[in-house]
Each structure stands twice: as structure tokens, then as C-alpha cells.
Amino acid sequence: MKNKGIFIAIEGPIGVGKTTLATILSNHFNHTLLREIVEENPFLSKFYNDIKEYALQTEAFFLFNRVKQLEDIEKNTLSKSQCVISDYHIIKNLIFAGLTLDKMQFHRYKQVYNTFVNDLPQPDIIVYLNSHTDILMKKIALRDRSFERQMDRNYIDELSREYKYYFNPLSIKHNFMGTEPIIIEVDNSNLDFLNNEKDKAFIINKVEQAIKQLGGYA
Numbered sequence: 001m002k003n004k005g006i007f008i009a010i011e012g013p014i015g016v017g018k019t020t021l022a023t024i025l026s027n028h029f030n031h032t033l034l035r036e037i038v039e040e041n042p043f044l045s046k047f048y049n050d051i052k053e054y055a056l057q058t059e060a061f062f063l064f065n066r067v068k069q070l071e072d073i074e075k076n077t078l079s080k081s082q083c084v085i086s087d088y089h090i091i092k093n094l095i096f097a098g099l100t101l102d103k104m105q106f107h108r109y110k111q112v113y114n115t116f117v118n119d120l121p122q123p124d125i126i127v128y129l130n131s132h133t134d135i136l137m138k139k140i141a142l143r144d145r146s147f148e149r150q151m152d153r154n155y156i157d158e159l160s161r162e163y164k165y166y167f168n169p170l171s172i173k174h175n176f177m178g179t180e181p182i183i184i185e186v187d188n189s190n191l192d193f194l195n196n197e198k199d200k201a202f203i204i205n206k207v208e209q210a211i212k213q214l215g216g217y218a
């Protein structure tokens, strides 16, 4: 067992079920839950009205908030051998920024990203969820956040495609700053971790196996 706590992150496109699964897993394993800030981002609703105009502010806000959260979680939790389950991986900043910023902005943003992310704790295990776009659109509608009501299907489609690119097993090491986390990829289009005990047991078992692989205890 390593001295630091195990760090598990859940990733995947908007509405795929990250927060839902992270909450289920943190309750099951009794680990600290790290939730991303969303509503606190003052640019997000303006961003959805005019992506081009507000992209840089939105991406910068998300990046610096996540940097602060991850610095805190390292200091207060992981370094004290406590485990963390997070509903995001900081790589999502690059995934979104690559879609929303123009070429020059993205080039500069990546330099800032690399400078900060090098010193942050990196997850040992990532659960990468994906679903069909139709299902993502349905879940986004079901959640009914006011600023997501006009969500563009093409944006979700492109986002899913970018996620697939970043989580391609052949480019993990390159895309994840030289780290090689255990990736559990699950298409949850037809799974319901929330209401179906069999589906919940399936994902918990996968995570338990990954923890054992690390030499840790669930």
C-alpha cells in the first residue's frame, strides 16, 4: 500500500453520470468526495449564450479553481493517507479548451496548464464513462440546469469525440503528462448505477479490482 491515499477520478462528457457515480463510490468506500465547482463559475451561463466571446474567461476560471481544489486535496487528504474520489480529472480543461478556444488562445492556455498541472496530484485510477449522444442529451435535459437548456447536440457530439481521443489507450501516457493511471472504460448507455443494484455492483467490483492492482485496500 502506498503512503499516500488512493486517488480515483471519474471522467466523461457532460451528463454522463460522473457526479452520480462519484457520490455512489465515495459512500460505498467511505472516501472523501471531491466535487467540481459548476454553478459558482460566473461566466458559464454567458458562455452558453456566446461561446466564442466567453470561452477564455470560462476556461481560465475552471482551470484555476481546479488547481486550487487539487492543491488543497493533496495537502489535507491524500498526503494524510486518506483516499479521494473526484467527479473530474483536470485533463477536462484541455478537452473543453481545445474545443472552445481559438488556436492561439489554446496554445497559450496549454502552456499555463502544463506549468500548473505538473505539480498537482494525479489520479491512480480513472473511471472513464461514455454514452450515446442521445442518452447524454436526455440526461442533460432531465437534470435541467437553466444554462444547459439550449445545449447544442453537436457540441456534445464533439466533446464525446474529444474524450475518446484523449482516452485512447495508445495516447494515454502522452496525454496524461507521462502518468499511466489504471483506466476503467465503461459505456453506461444501458447501465443505471443509481437504481439497479446489479449495475452498481458491477462498477464497484471493477473499482475494487483496480484498487487491488495498486496493492491497496478498498
Ligand SMILES: Nc1ncnc2c1ncn2[C@@H]1O[C@H](COP(=O)(O)OP(=O)(O)O)[C@@H](O)[C@H]1O
Binding pocket: 012, 013, 014, 015, 016, 017, 018, 019, 020, 021, 087, 139, 140, 142, 143, 188, 191, 192, 193, 194
Ligand atoms: N445511470 C444513470 N441512470 C439514469 N440516470 C442517471 C444515471 N446517472 C446519472 N443519471 C442522471 O443523469 C443526470 C446527469 O448525471 P450527473 O451525475 O450530474 O452527470 P455529470 O456529472 O457527468 O454531468 C442527473 O440528472 C442524474 O440523476
Ligand SMILES: Nc1nc2c(ncn2[C@H]2C[C@H](O)[C@@H](COP(=O)(O)O)O2)c(=O)[nH]1
Binding pocket: 012, 013, 014, 015, 018, 036, 038, 044, 058, 059, 062, 063, 092, 093, 096, 097, 100, 148
Ligand atoms: N467550457 C467548459 N465547460 C465546462 C468545463 N467543466 C465543466 N463545464 C461545464 C459543462 C457543464 O455545463 C457543466 C458541468 O459539467 P459536468 O461535466 O459536470 O456536467 O459545466 C470546462 O472546463 N470548460
